[in-house]
Amino acid sequence: MRKRLLGMTMALMIILNGTAIFAEVEGLEEISDNKMIDIDERENKSYRKLFSVSELNGYRKNETNMLPLRVVSEALGFQVQWDGELRQVCVSKDARNISLKSGENYYMVARKTPVKLSEAPEIKNDITYVPIEFFREILKHQLIIAGDDLAIIMEKKVEEEKEETLQLEGYIKYINEIDGDISILVDVKNSDIELDDIYIHIVEESNILNENNEEIGLEDIKVGSKVKATTPKMMTMSIPPQTTGKEIIIEEFIEINQIDKNGIKYPELKFNKNKVVESYFQQAILEFVEEMEITELFKDLKMEYMISSLDSEKISIIFRGNYNFIGEEKEVIRTLNLDLRSGEIIRFENYFKSDGVSQRKLKNIIQKATRIQHNKEFEAEGIQLYFTEDFIVLFYYELDDSVRVPTEIYLEYDEVEELINSDLGKIDKN
Secondary structure, three states: OHHHHHHHHHOOEEEOOOOOOOOOHHHOOOOOOOOEEOHHHHOOOOEEEEEEHHHHOOEEEOOEEEEEHHHHHHHOOOEEEEEOOOOEEEEEEOOEEEEEOOOOOOEEEOOOEEEOOOOOOEEEOOEEEEEOHHHHHHOOOOEEEEOOEEEEEHHHOOOHHHOOEEEEEEEEEEEEEEOOEEEEEEEEEEEOOOOOEEEEEEOOOOEEEEOOOOEOOHHHOOOOOEEEEEEEOOOOOOOOOEEEOOEEEEEOOEEEEEEEEOOEEEEEEEEOOOHHHHHHHHHHHHHHHHHHHHOOOOEEEEEEEEEEEEOOOEEEEEEEEEEEEOOEEEEEEEEEEEEOOOOOEOOHHHHEOOOHHHHHHHHHHHHHHHHHHHOOOOOOOOOEEEEOOOEEEEEEOOOOOOOOOOEEEEEEHHHHHHHEOOOOOOOOOO
């Protein structure tokens, strides 16, 4: 027993959890959160010395150990840089980026996700110090003090592969490329958490595959493609949120290119697996553009488009533009919705059931929504519609010429589910 106590006195090890202390063994104070371990219990453990504690000039602050950021982070394989413009320190490794400012207890992980620790970083003698849990909770490395050694437990290192991840499926709505950096905006259809859209940044470590699990290049990522992605669960708090892609599987679906014809921009769709539907869509989009061009009302018409919804069943496109009417600029909005199973154009008239009972129910639902959303009665002709992830959106122009923007009515899918025409999208084989 005496031999064991002597061994504990000479080689006492303290696991650093943010409240451990720097001290000679004789001066240890009892702290309930600390776990003191005999060196004999560590013989089967693999740990590597980083520094001598006495060399680091660490110090105690409010029951927390403060360590120099740069030397410890670089020993763990991270890069540390000073951003003079933002006056912050940036710590990075692979796709992981952390930023921090002296005196502010918010450690920004993945650009915009703040993490609060026991103490804020602070500068002493031109050296930035951070609490010990920064290395454990943010950099994901388990550190210990063994006598005068600051060491890392190799087997307890939180590996990148064990990082909490998110699985999602959706369709690529937009590809953004700035100075060689590429990100994709995904219209999320299925996910571990509730998401609508998300930006996924393609980084050097991103594994990009096709549906046969074969590696592909960035040039194979196309707007309209179906995508399955594995990303870190941690993401920015922006709208839409942003994250990095660990694994991205591109399933060939459709390729969307932008065409500009006399100021009217519209998408050209190329279907890799359904050339019949491709021809239907191309015919529909060209007829739409031609109609807008030849309408005498629309002088000097300029139009942009946005894909508001895209899935395996349908695509919904909103066209917005301006035209000159007797010297006055006016706004115009049109939509084009296509059923991708049959190539049929989806309109208000064919999307809902046409029988009398269904039409009366639909009218009552629209009337109620109009009162709630606009505090007025529903009176309209020439109703158009488009789709988003969460809503069926009806819109119309009032008969009053002074009203320049359309009235939009949002209907939830489950609210009208029983009224949707189930025959839509079926291909007549006779």
